Amino acid sequence: MAPNDSAATGTTADGGVGRRKAARYIVPVAVAGVAAATIGLVPALASSGDPELPKIGAQELIEKIAASDTQRLSGTMRISTDLGIPSLGGLAGAFTGGEDGPGGRGGASADPKDRMTELVSGTHTLRLAADGPDKQRLSILDDAAEYSLIRNGDQVWAYDSKSDTAYHATADGAGKDAGHRAGKRSVPEGVPTTPQALAEQVLEAAGPTTSVTVDGTARVAGRDAYRLVVKPKQSGSTIGSATIAVDAENGVPLKFTLLPSSGGKAIVDAGFTKVDFAKPDASLFTFTPAKGTEVTEAQEDEGGGKAGRSDAKGLEGLEGLVPGAGQLGAGDQGVKGARVIGEGWSAVAEFKVPGAAGLPDKASQEAPAEARQFLDALGDKVSGKFGSGTVFQTRVVNTLMTDDGRVYVGAVTKEKLVEVANGAS
Template sequence: MAPNDSAGTNGTAAPGTKGAVVGRRKAVRYIVPFAVAGVAAATIGLVPALASSGDPDLPEITAQELIEKIAASDTQQLSGTVKISTDLGIPSLGGLAGSFMPDGAGDTGSASADPQTKLTELASGTHTLRVAADGPDKQRVSILDKASEYSLIHNGDQIWAYDSKSNAVYHAQNAGNAHDKAGRGKEQAAPDGVPTTPKALAEQALKAADGTTSVTVDGTAQVAGRDAYRLVIKPEQSGSTIGSITVAVDAENGVPLKFTLQPSGGGKAAVDAGFTSVDFGKPDASSFSFTPPKGAEVTEADEAEGHGKAEAEAEKAKGDLSALEGMNVIGKGWNTIAEIKTPGGAALPSAESGDVPAEAQQFLDALGDKVTGKFGSGTVFKTRLVNALMTDDGRVYVGAVTKDALVNAANNAG
């Protein structure tokens, strides 16, 4: 059993035939297809097993040494089965995601395999996935249902998504071969902010200000048949909605095998995702091959009739954001709160003003608590992790902090 050694966070740590398809409808091109690799890789990084067969007896290791082991890990080939449970304290998103998208964006009819819609389902409930990765250019993640399967495949410059339930296919190309200025291959398969390697995941989890975080090694565990160390990350500040993050790290190769995020309010884990089986050998090449099945309805991302409209909407949204009076950062570390002001104290968008669809407003109202204070009045929209106070005079305070912390920040903002 490894001791509870601690370390500070100082920033150094770390086919079907193709001609048989019945239609090729055009849709908006999104950056979201890039997420196929990000989802696969982030899933690889999140992975906790659901059962333990005893704590292995491993050599002692300090927290700093374990962080360095994660950072040094260069494992790029694996396959396995993952079970992910997410409980963020929000209603199931279901088809609601479209309510928050611009008109025409993602409108592909009744049958669609668009990743932007499908991936929202992972934000709540329990899901079983099969994953495979062979370097930065080949990843696959399949979300398994009782009678269907949804797969995202990244193979070189091709992105495919297939929903067996609706027999719908989404295709994008020239999506995965980004290179740096020297012409070297560069892993660019996910949007900014999505961890794409175990190292990136670990660094993101450890991104806390100096003096606000406790990082310890809290014994060992057995994860999917692999011996692992348990790295525990805890805020040392009060007021954070995050109680602890536990990462089980493969004792042999440094790959994170378990990621559990526990809210400070207690109860079940907010995120508990994990390998139930894992193999670090090279996956079969067929894992990354795909041909649309007979009769499938194919949506081509690069032939979008609505592309121009969506771009215009995106530019408009960008302009609206640029009208904000900037962001003020309050506090530090785990208690950091972002304060954003609308120009001239303009009221926030709502169903009453016609700026927010009624379904989306109902969703937001289900999350909100009315609050008052020296700042005036407003609504705190809450989840088990990230909360946001939206005041009636057009200010927004958001952070992974409690409702009281948001109200205090607004009271003291002047």
């Protein structure tokens, strides 16, 4: 793949142009969900040389993505995610199907809400297939096991071969819209899925605070592609750029790379290593649990609706890249009383933690010594006009919790958080 500093071709487009159309382009892998955030470079994804392609401008390339009507594909992709979040070690199993966690056999669970969150860290190999709006399949490949999420019409199945457990849900109604809703209910918000899903989030968020350019060409999974680069115009964001490799023939995003403003390896790198746009075999979208498989039926009231979705428009572009972003507004189940300071990539949400008086001071006896040491190790103490507080950092989203219970959170640097908190005091 062409390096990020390759010579630019084409023109620059402010992010607002064509963004409404961009939401229509995605190959319908609805069973994997689209919501989300979040993601080193994978040398295996690149091929030899950068192809010579006709010049194209950013606006024209965005329109090419929006006009793409590709609804069939099959292939293999790799996704690497590095949000800079410390590993939970054995604690993760208690929540996502470890030996002592909830669910089926030995704590295992085939529920997508438990399993798809695996994609928010580490490197994974996925196998994808789609045949129109009603048939999709996504499989996470392990050394000796496979986890698959399958949608066929109004039927959604998930199967974990390691534990021989399955999960079954029925979509509300039929057709494209119902399938899309079923997919969103099956996968948690913020879980990265495909280059198409990740690209959609960025293009929908593009606005006056965003620069969009065409920056050379690349070969991805053996196919010629243009490199569309999206960058914040503002300072203070933790996001440096997002690069989308767009198939030169059909406009399908083949690879997505999200880089931090601080430099270093990618936050998210997701791309096809192999892709075919022919009709997939119909057997990929059928599933019947074998005798002895433990099946869990979805609850009737699972998911659905938009309660708790964000009114914090400045953060909505992070919704599919960062777990929890886009849910900091004033939705029925969101954070009450939140307000957004700033706009675009530098937006910061401010709210008061209900009933909280901030973190216990180090010298306070309100918390055990071990707890205070743990908090000190995770965060950096800061002070300013707002008083004092602690900044908790990842490679994308940073959070300032003041000692009097105010919280400031956004995809901005520690310095920007302190600046915003000072200005709000």
